[in-house]
Amino acid sequence: xxxxxxxxxxxxxxxxxxxxxxxxxxxxxxxxxxxxxxxxxxxxxxxxxxxxxxxxxxxxxxx
Amino acid sequence: xxxxxxxxxxxxxxxxxxxxxxxxxxxxxxxxxxxxxxxxxxxxxxxxxxxxxxxxxxxxxxxxxxxxxxxxxxxxxxxxxxxxxxxxxxxxxxxxxxxxxxxxxxxxxxxxxxxxxxxxxxxxxxxxxxxxxxxxxxxxxxxxxxxxxxxxxxxxxxxxxxxxxxxxxxxxxxxxxxxxxxxxxxxxxxxxxxxxxxxxxxxxxxx
Numbered sequence: 118x119x120x121x122x123x124x125x126x127x128x129x130x131x132x133x134x135x136x137x138x139x140x141x142x143x144x145x146x147x148x149x150x151x152x153x154x155x156x157x158x159x160x161x162x163x164x165x166x167x168x169x170x171x172x173x174x175x176x177x178x179x180x
Numbered sequence: 181x182x183x184x185x186x187x188x189x190x191x192x193x194x195x196x197x198x199x200x201x202x203x204x205x206x207x208x209x210x211x212x213x214x215x216x217x218x219x220x221x222x223x224x225x226x227x228x229x230x231x232x233x234x235x236x237x238x239x240x241x242x243x244x245x246x247x248x249x250x251x252x253x254x255x256x257x258x259x260x261x262x263x264x265x266x267x268x269x270x271x272x273x274x275x276x277x278x279x280x281x282x283x284x285x286x287x288x289x290x291x292x293x294x295x296x297x298x299x300x301x302x303x304x305x306x307x308x309x310x311x312x313x314x315x316x317x318x319x320x321x322x323x324x325x326x327x328x329x330x331x332x333x334x335x336x337x338x339x340x341x342x343x344x345x346x347x348x349x350x351x352x353x354x355x356x357x358x359x360x361x362x363x364x365x366x367x368x369x370x371x372x373x374x375x376x377x378x379x380x381x382x383x384x385x386x387x
Contacts, residue, residue, distance in 0.1 A: 148272060
């Protein structure tokens, strides 16, 4: 069977994600920049919006 | 000066006889030696704040153990309070995983569709529905259901499908579908020949 085709992310995107997370005080140990960049690409959203989507789902919409 | 000089024995004796000075010499410390240490504790420690706490402006009435630094951080960033920042990382992992599992599920579905088509079963017919239910992997086992529950709880399947159930697909299906299992078992001749049973028994005993 064919291997699942998950979108690949470029090194530059990973670096951008890392920088984005670090600027906001989020540790790379807590959130993998590579996976974060990949998730943003899959969702076809920006980093800020990706973070918001995840936070919204995790908190079940409670602010 | 000569009268101040002490012999080593005298020094040792004095050290052993010396009583605690100040508060430590009080009656309370005689009851409980640790109390003296507590009384000596620097009161500035009670009002100590980290730079982060000062920056976020936490009030004195909040206990240091009730500070929600991670929650505040995520609240500022996203508008939603996630007390443990690594939960966000876990959600990303789960999402990526769920996406991969969806890809596998789609591939399995496509394969079964092709099989059904080659068997002359029309897509969308009632027979197709029955067959697809039969041939798609069973995710009804308790372990898969637990994973499904966990996945649902952390909001992983959110965006598409359920990653817990899909993990079961991943574990079981790519290796063998029900169809292939059926055909493999069909090819095996039943062991009902007495000669064959005897030879198998002999082989077993010789081992």
